[in-house]
Amino acid sequence: MMQTAFETAEPGKAASCFTENEAHVWLLDLDLHEALLGELAGLLTDADRRRAAAFAFPHLQAQHVAAHGQMRRILAAYARRPAHALHLCRTPEGKPFLAPDSTPAFNLSHSGGLGLLAITHSAPIGADIEQIRYSPDLTGIAQSAFSCVENAALAQLPKGQRTEAFFACWTRKEAVAKFDGRGLGLDPASFTVPVDPDTPSGAARDIVTLNSATSVRIFDVSVPPGFRGAVAVPPEILKLRFFRLPA
Numbered sequence: 001m002m003q004t005a006f007e008t009a010e011p012g013k014a015a016s017c018f019t020e021n022e023a024h025v026w027l028l029d030l031d032l033h034e035a036l037l038g039e040l041a042g043l044l045t046d047a048d049r050r051r052a053a054a055f056a057f058p059h060l061q062a063q064h065v066a067a068h069g070q071m072r073r074i075l076a077a078y079a080r081r082p083a084h085a086l087h088l089c090r091t092p093e094g095k096p097f098l099a100p101d102s103t104p105a106f107n108l109s110h111s112g113g114l115g116l117l118a119i120t121h122s123a124p125i126g127a128d129i130e131q132i133r134y135s136p137d138l139t140g141i142a143q144s145a146f147s148c149v150e151n152a153a154l155a156q157l158p159k160g161q162r163t164e165a166f167f168a169c170w171t172r173k174e175a176v177a178k179f180d181g182r183g184l185g186l187d188p189a190s191f192t193v194p195v196d197p198d199t200p201s202g203a204a205r206d207i208v209t210l211n212s213a214t215s216v217r218i219f220d221v222s223v224p225p226g227f228r229g230a231v232a233v234p235p236e237i238l239k240l241r242f243f244r245l246p247a
């Protein structure tokens with residue numbers, strides 16, 4: 001997989017060098033100490049707090065606060081507004097956006113203690129991070145969610161590479177689905193992404209046709225070992241920059 005270093009930066013500094021044709025991708029640590037969690041909880045709205053409280057387990061409640069608190073902190077810098085003044089809405093299919101004009105555009109993903117927050121000026125964007133977990137049923141899941149071309153490519157790989165390839169394909173597809181915004185309304189087998197886990201990303205061959213009117217460029221994100229990550233953007237976005245918050 002492509003090796004990408006996440007640069008440690010304050011959100012204001014990263015936002016000050018944000019250009020139109022790039023996307024910024026933030027890696028979020030969701031397992032935070034109590035003091036920082038308390039600070040981030042102060043940035044949340046009542047609706048965010050209700051969503052956090054709905055999780056059955058305390059560690060999932062804490063991760064929700066960590067994800068949404070850090071997301072608000074970072075988006076505030078890009079929107080040049082205080083975090084508490086950000087008005088987040090959702091489309092009928094559930095994709096969050098910033099009112100009133102969807103700028104900056106963003107997408108959030110979280111899995112197993114890590115989050116990805118991907119941001120563009122205004123272009124649609126989708127992000128996905130997944131913790132890699134072996135399951136004896138990955139082939140069955142692939143058969144129901146992947147296209148014929150993807151399943152054939154997966155079957156051709158050596159057995160030892162298939163779990164990594166499954167998650168590479170899954171995160172690329174999920175990033176495209178979240179770019180599109182239809183969520184479960186988009187048939188995942190209706191489009192094809194690269195399956196090879198080691199394929200360089202962002203290149204012309206990673207431009208995927210979603211339908212006759214929409215093409216999407218997929219970038220892999222080099223997240224820590226044990227995870228896979230991907231971001232989907234319009235083909236005009238040629239560059240990604242990677243950041244993480246100071247500890």
Ligand SMILES: CC(C)(COP(=O)(O)OP(=O)(O)OC[C@H]1O[C@@H](n2cnc3c(N)ncnc32)[C@H](O)[C@@H]1OP(=O)(O)O)[C@@H](O)C(=O)NCCC(=O)NCCS
Pocket residue numbers: 093094095096107108109110111127128129145146169170173174177178179180181182183184185186188
């Ligand atoms: C929400 C959804 C879009 C992604 O769920 P997920 O992978 O379990 O979770 P992630 O952590 O990656 O993403 C969740 C976040 O995406 C955002 N989101 C929710 N609905 C969204 C949508 N329709 N489009 C884009 N983003 C969406 C939200 O910020 C959400 O986090 P929050 O609820 O804490 O605010 C899911 O409902 C879905 O429809 N997935 C497509 C399923 C599929 O067919 N995948 C096949 C891949 S092969």
